[in-house]
Amino acid sequence: MLTNFRRTLTLAVFACASTFAASHRNGPLLLEDQTANLNDLYVFRSYEAGRGDYLVMSMSVQGFQNPDNGPSYYKFSDSVLYRFNINNQRGLDGNPDIQIDFLFQTQLRPNPTFVSYFGALKGIDDPGIFLYQTYTVAIRNLATNTTTYIDMDRNGHALSVAPPNIGPKTTPDYEPTFGHPSVFTLANGIRVFAGPRDDAFYFDSGATFDTLNFRPPAPILTGAADTNSGGASYPSAVDGFAGYNISLIAVEVPIKMLTPDGTFPTDTTKPNAHIGVWASTHRQMVTVRPSPADPIHYGNYVQVDRVGNPLTVEALIPLPVKDFWNRSAPAQDQQFAQYIGNPFFASGILNGVFGLKVPPAPRNDLLGVFVPDIMRVDLTIPPTPPASQNRLGPLAGDNAGWPFGGRRPIDDVVDIGLRALAGVLVKGFGVAPNTELGDGVNSNDVPLQNVFPFHAAPHAGYLHSQENGTNGRGTATQ
Amino acid sequence: MKPSLRFVISLFCVSATGVFAQNSGADRLAQAYQDRILTESTSSMKTDDHIAMYETLVKAQPEIAHYQNLLAGAYIQKVRESMDFSYLDRASQIVNAVLAQDSKDYEAARLRTEISLERHDFRTAAQYSTALTEWSPMDPWNWGTLGDALTELGEYEKAADAYQKMVSLRPDLSSYNRAAYFRFVYNDPVSAEKIMRMAIAAGSPMAENTAWCQVELGKILLKTGKLKESGQSFQTALRLFPNYHPALAGMAQVAAAQGDWKTAITAMKRAQAATPLPDYAAALYDYFTAADEPKEAEKQKEMIFVIDDLGQATKEKANRNLAIIYADHDWKLDRALELAKAELDVRGDIYTYDALAWALYKTRNYAAAADAMKTAMQFSTPEPAFYYHAGLIAGALGNKEEARSLLKKALELNPNFDTRQALAADRALKELS
Numbered sequence: 029m030l031t032n033f034r035r036t037l038t039l040a041v042f043a044c045a046s047t048f049a050a051s052h053r054n055g056p057l058l059l060e061d062q063t064a065n066l067n068d069l070y071v072f073r074s075y076e077a078g079r080g081d082y083l084v085m086s087m088s089v090q091g092f093q094n095p096d097n098g099p100s101y102y103k104f105s106d107s108v109l110y111r112f113n114i115n116n117q118r119g120l121d122g123n124p125d126i127q128i129d130f131l132f133q134t135q136l137r138p139n140p141t142f143v144s145y146f147g148a149l150k151g152i153d154d155p156g157i158f159l160y161q162t163y164t165v166a167i168r169n170l171a172t173n174t175t176t177y178i179d180m181d182r183n184g185h186a187l188s189v190a191p192p193n194i195g196p197k198t199t200p201d202y203e204p205t206f207g208h209p210s211v212f213t214l215a216n217g218i219r220v221f222a223g224p225r226d227d228a229f230y231f232d233s234g235a236t237f238d239t240l241n242f243r244p245p246a247p248i249l250t251g252a253a254d255t256n257s258g259g260a261s262y263p264s265a266v267d268g269f270a271g272y273n274i275s276l277i278a279v280e281v282p283i284k285m286l287t288p289d290g291t292f293p294t295d296t297t298k299p300n301a302h303i304g305v306w307a308s309t310h311r312q313m314v315t316v317r318p319s320p321a322d323p324i325h326y327g328n329y330v331q332v333d334r335v336g337n338p339l340t341v342e343a344l345i346p347l348p349v350k351d352f353w354n355r356s357a358p359a360q361d362q363q364f365a366q367y368i369g370n371p372f373f374a375s376g377i378l379n380g381v382f383g384l385k386v387p388p389a390p391r392n393d394l395l396g397v398f399v400p401d402i403m404r405v406d407l408t409i410p411p412t413p414p415a416s417q418n419r420l421g422p423l424a425g426d427n428a429g430w431p432f433g434g435r436r437p438i439d440d441v442v443d444i445g446l447r448a449l450a451g452v453l454v455k456g457f458g459v460a461p462n463t464e465l466g467d468g469v470n471s472n473d474v475p476l477q478n479v480f481p482f483h484a485a486p487h488a489g490y491l492h493s494q495e496n497g498t499n500g501r502g503t504a505t506q
Numbered sequence: 507m508k509p510s511l512r513f514v515i516s517l518f519c520v521s522a523t524g525v526f527a528q529n530s531g532a533d534r535l536a537q538a539y540q541d542r543i544l545t546e547s548t549s550s551m552k553t554d555d556h557i558a559m560y561e562t563l564v565k566a567q568p569e570i571a572h573y574q575n576l577l578a579g580a581y582i583q584k585v586r587e588s589m590d591f592s593y594l595d596r597a598s599q600i601v602n603a604v605l606a607q608d609s610k611d612y613e614a615a616r617l618r619t620e621i622s623l624e625r626h627d628f629r630t631a632a633q634y635s636t637a638l639t640e641w642s643p644m645d646p647w648n649w650g651t652l653g654d655a656l657t658e659l660g661e662y663e664k665a666a667d668a669y670q671k672m673v674s675l676r677p678d679l680s681s682y683n684r685a686a687y688f689r690f691v692y693n694d695p696v697s698a699e700k701i702m703r704m705a706i707a708a709g710s711p712m713a714e715n716t717a718w719c720q721v722e723l724g725k726i727l728l729k730t731g732k733l734k735e736s737g738q739s740f741q742t743a744l745r746l747f748p749n750y751h752p753a754l755a756g757m758a759q760v761a762a763a764q765g766d767w768k769t770a771i772t773a774m775k776r777a778q779a780a781t782p783l784p785d786y787a788a789a790l791y792d793y794f795t796a797a798d799e800p801k802e803a804e805k806q807k808e809m810i811f812v813i814d815d816l817g818q819a820t821k822e823k824a825n826r827n828l829a830i831i832y833a834d835h836d837w838k839l840d841r842a843l844e845l846a847k848a849e850l851d852v853r854g855d856i857y858t859y860d861a862l863a864w865a866l867y868k869t870r871n872y873a874a875a876a877d878a879m880k881t882a883m884q885f886s887t888p889e890p891a892f893y894y895h896a897g898l899i900a901g902a903l904g905n906k907e908e909a910r911s912l913l914k915k916a917l918e919l920n921p922n923f924d925t926r927q928a929l930a931a932d933r934a935l936k937e938l939s
Contacts, residue, residue, distance in 0.1 A: 053654070053657070053658075053687060054586060054623065054654075055650075055654065055680065055683050055684055055687070055718070056586070056679065056710060056712070056714075056715035056718055056719075057620065057647055062709065062710070062711045063708060063709045064678070064708070105707055105708060105709060106707040107682075107704045107707035107708045108708070134707075142745075311676075311677035311678060311704075312677060312704070313673055313674055313677050314673055314677065314682065314685045314697075314701050314704070315670070315685075316666045316669045316670045316685045316688045316689070317666050317670070317688070317692060318689060318692050318693070318694040327674075330675075330676070330677050332677070332678065351644065351645070351676075352644055355644075355675070355676075
């Protein structure tokens with residue numbers, strides 16, 4: 029009896045305090061917003077055999093996905109508009125001329141289980157895909173104010189999201205059965221893909237953050253250590269992104285559709301030879317007060333995140349203005365030039381810590397790339413065949429890579445970025461060791477593909493392991 | 507508890523970045539990467555893992571205020587999940603210490619507002635929020651806390667402006683759920699439901715946040731009589747965040763509305779075991795009574811009285827939840843009125859006026875009850891209990907036609923809105939007819 033009374037009393041004491049929280053509406057306040065977060069943007073002329081006249085654009089969202097994070101894994105948000113913005117006029121001023129939007133719809137099919145995928149799935153239409161997502165592509169030409177909505181491929185198949193790579197029992201032969209069939213060709217010749225992929229970004233984040241405790245020979249890479257397949261492997265270099273998946277949205281568009289005059293550019297000096305691309309995510313605004321005239325009035329879409337060049341927001345934009353940056357348009361990026369033109373990383377770290385000779389501020393070489401922050405592509409630069417591609421892109425004579433030809437999955441944007449910050453593109457600074465900087469990770473953890481959507485298949489949940497301390501590096505994807 | 511590898515990795519990344527930041531001053535790269543890595547790599551961690559990680563970081567580098575603030579934020583999240591208010595005290599101590607060191611610490615200032623809200627110090631929360639909106643007008647968080655405080659104070663028009671600013675700056679789970687709530691209060695449950703679904707679709711790295719919205723959706727559906735959908739919504743919340751007490755309570759209410767006392771009792775007891783709110787004890791009293799288990803019902807009643815005795819011992823004056831419970835059951839009616847009146851000193855929202863009106867009615871202060879009820883009903887909020895209370899008050903004042911119409915409306919919204927009160931509403935309507 030005493031025990032019961034004590035228990036009641038204890039509970040009651042607890043309840044006194046609890047009453048507070050229970051009786052007011054303590055709605056969550058978000059510190060971060062995962063579903064709308066953009067990670068990386070890739071834009072490049074296709075190097076798939078016979079498709080050099082196409083431009084590939086892909087954005088990765090929801091980074092650091094654990095491949096075994098069932099039962100629902102990761103899905104695109106139905107309330108987010110994912111957008112590719114293309115600027116092809118006015119000397120690339122950071123205002124969009126064409127927009128390609130992806131809008132997702134989730135269908136929860138009748139499900140007798142607690143999991144979202146069940147049984148040996150036979151393909152992308154298998155009814156065992158209980159959490160079934162499809163999408164609509166909207167292509168907006170802002171010059172003519174016309175929009176085309178497409179929700180099926182040229183064969184009448186819904187544009188469906190590739191399911192996760194669960195394991196050999198549920199998703200056997202993933203890439204031929206689920207990955208490639210999720211590439212859809214639209215009636216206008218555009219190809220699209222949406223679904224999980226391996227994260228193609230590679231970077232020794234652990235060493236960098238350990239007070240720049242690079243694993244030798246990094247940060248100075250010479251000889252074999254500076255080649256595509258060179259660099260030290262684990263444990264001498266650790267790709268912090270190895271073994272993780274991302275959600276990828278990819279589109280492959282005939283280049284003629286992206287130039288203002290509808291022609292294929294051949295002369296780099298002509299205005300139609302260059303385009304700028306950035307990705308953004310948007311959510312729909314709502315009106316708080318009901319309106320008698322329009323009781324369910326939803327407002328316009330509001331931008332919540334954007335990405336152009338790699339590392340801009342990470343390396344150049346200070347935290348207090350990050351949210352403001354994410355909401356702003358590239359056309360207004362001149363307001364951030366003060367940060368970009370005088371990067372602390374160059375003066376404080378490369379010069380201050382490592383004693384490297386770097387160009388003085390203002391860094392017009394960086395401003396040219398990052399203001400406005402759009403991924404610039406010279407459409408006249410032919411794609412480099414996969415076997416000849418160099419991870420250092422233009423710094424190694426492979427102009428089809430970042431920052432001249434856009435950005436390919438192979439491009440080592442960390443090493444290119446480090447060297448660019450050290451001033452290798454500025455006369456007098458393209459000397460060792462500035463030209464030899466790198467983190468030591470020179471390639472992705474799994475081989476990239478040479479066909480659309482180019483990112484490797486996602487790591488399988490069943491095969492995923494972090495037990496050997498490699499973050500799953502080397503886990504086969506297929 | 508063995509920390510997960512994800513925890514270790516995150517800890518490594520964050521510690522490393524912290525050292526980096528400390529050694530090199532205002533190193534933007536490290537700070538920004540810290541933000542990205544920290545957020546993404548901790549996104550699926552449980553709150554206890556967050557707390558363990560931040561406690562370790564704070565111990566290792568107590569001079570970095572950012573870690574202190576992260577820890578305080580994790581403690582506040584823990585309060586949300588467990589209602590264990592000792593975490594709020596810990597959060598408060600940290601935030602006060604950070605602000606004592608640097609009164610301009612923005613992160614700590616934001617947290618201080620949240621703590622004021624949790625403590626029901628709404629006027630102070632409104633003051634802090636107003637100052638923060640001037641400090642950083644582009645931060646949606648500040649408009650959110652301002653709207654929250656103003657809502658509790660009954661300043662709905664100003665709250666709507668603040669929430670509109672919030673959602674215009676950043677439409678996401680946190681701003682959508684507030685817009686949805688406002689739509690409901692302003693008698694637009696159709697839009698409220700739609701917008702709450704948008705909040706759920708937007709999601710949050712913290713599972714509890716999405717589950718919270720799922721529960722809110724369930725409540726909207728329940729109040730407007732969509733029983734089946736409501737049950738599904740509570741179930742989804744439980745899948746997202748197992749053993750979540752408001753979702754369990756919702757499941758119990760759905761079962762009770764169907765007369766399934768066994769399921770209702772099981773679910774509500776689980777909710778009570780997680781968090782022993784007086785509301786849960788009152789619901790269990792009703793369920794046990796309905797299930798003809800008077801001894802069990804009596805135990806729940808005793809618990810409510812013990813909660814009140816302890817509240818009085820700690821000089822608690824305001825408690826509208828207890829006021830409603832007493833008035834609902836015709837227990838300690840003078841105390842009910844005392845508690846409801848005292849609540850008006852703290853806030854002036856429609857729910858407080860409803861509690862006051864109900865306690866006034868039960869103590870036979872009909873004219874005053876009608877005045878309070880008018881304020882509670884100013885937006886015609888589709889709360890079945892509001893219409894029920896208003897109907898009985900109108901009847902007591904001799905306005906039979908109005909009483910009939912109001913009681914009818916309560917039962918139209920949801921014929922089983924409450925185990926005892928829906929039956930009473932039905933009885934009263936029959937008597938009036």
